[in-house]
Amino acid sequence: MPLLEARSLRKAYGDRVVLDDVSLTVHPGDVVCLIGSSGSGKSTLLRCLDLLEEVDDGVIELDGFEVSDPLVDPRDVRRDIGMVFQAYNLFPHRSVLANCTLAPRKVHGLSKKDAEARAIDLLTRFGLGEHVHSHPDRLSGGQQQRVALVRALCTSPKLLLLDEITAALDPELVGEVLAIVRDLAAGGTTMVLATHEMTFAREVATQVCFLDGGRIVESGPPTQVLGDPREPRTREFLRRVLPQ
Template structure:
């Protein structure tokens, strides 16, 4: 018999089922269920420590699950028999820190994974890298080293690196949190462009205004529980749960919504 859950899993790029993660016996994620459809932008919100980053790391198999499953295009990639490195190749990840290799030029940072992991020739990898860098206004910095770039430029390079092998799913973890306020806009503009191109994105952010503009769906996490999920105008404008309302009141008081 085919259940609704089976149908949802098959139709989604990403499906998370009953995901549980503990650290030192303490629950960090408690039975998370989440689907991300093709071309959908799903934004995770919540206070620091709510489980957003851990969820993204579990999806990318950087953390071992204590229970539950992660499906990518209907395949259970959390199955121990699945090669995690192969599964990760379908996902592009950008973290809070830029994580660029300081001894490599911008173009070498972008082409490293396509050449070494995916077996793309240097010529083809560089052509793709230069095309992407041109799209984000950094073609003239291709031979520069990361320490010659601003924080916003470095984060844009990190996003280009994640795009270089055309991943099925993009995972963004608070990618503006390490930036000065004046640099946040240029990075969010790039994410907005990617969303407009139909990229499938799961991202954690504290930028509520951006979430309202770009997200197809907003998910509020609290204490490792997915408390509320829905369109941004509902979750951010008329939340159902009191815990969501409390969180948003604090955000409003801080001037971030």
């Protein structure tokens, strides 16, 4: 059974349609990369999947349960979903450790001891062990983004959503963040991520979806979508973004 299934999603802001009949199926262990130009609908799709935005039409199911029903409390759904934004969104007045333990303690009911043990283990694994008591403004952009990833992982989510997490980073910091995502993919973490990193998508994705004008124009394995795209619009996009 799919972990996540979205069917015929539509989202508009006034007269501007940003998602138009979008369907997506994600199985456990999948890494789905969303590619496309800025404004194509990638971030909006992720925000709808996390229930940060309410869809105007269509259905979202997580583990076989419809979560897009207005009667469903989004906070309950987000217990099983981790979301990481390009702007980190860390609490500046809290330490790295406090950022990472807040949700496990307040939302999942873990004890302080257990939450801190898990957070320290993950922070150490991702090269941040010496920064557990630092505040975010003392860290580099790459370190802050790694903290944001750890914070999402501390709740043991079934699904991880990543929204252009390297877009705000200096080029030399991109690699260190993508290396962590590679490790997560190799470990079986189910992910849907919006990215401009085509080489990364080719190496790691199980499925690539090209969005244009709020629609999924083409989807399939990376060897097909990135290597032998069928749709003219996909070929045009890739000619612009792939090195010649």
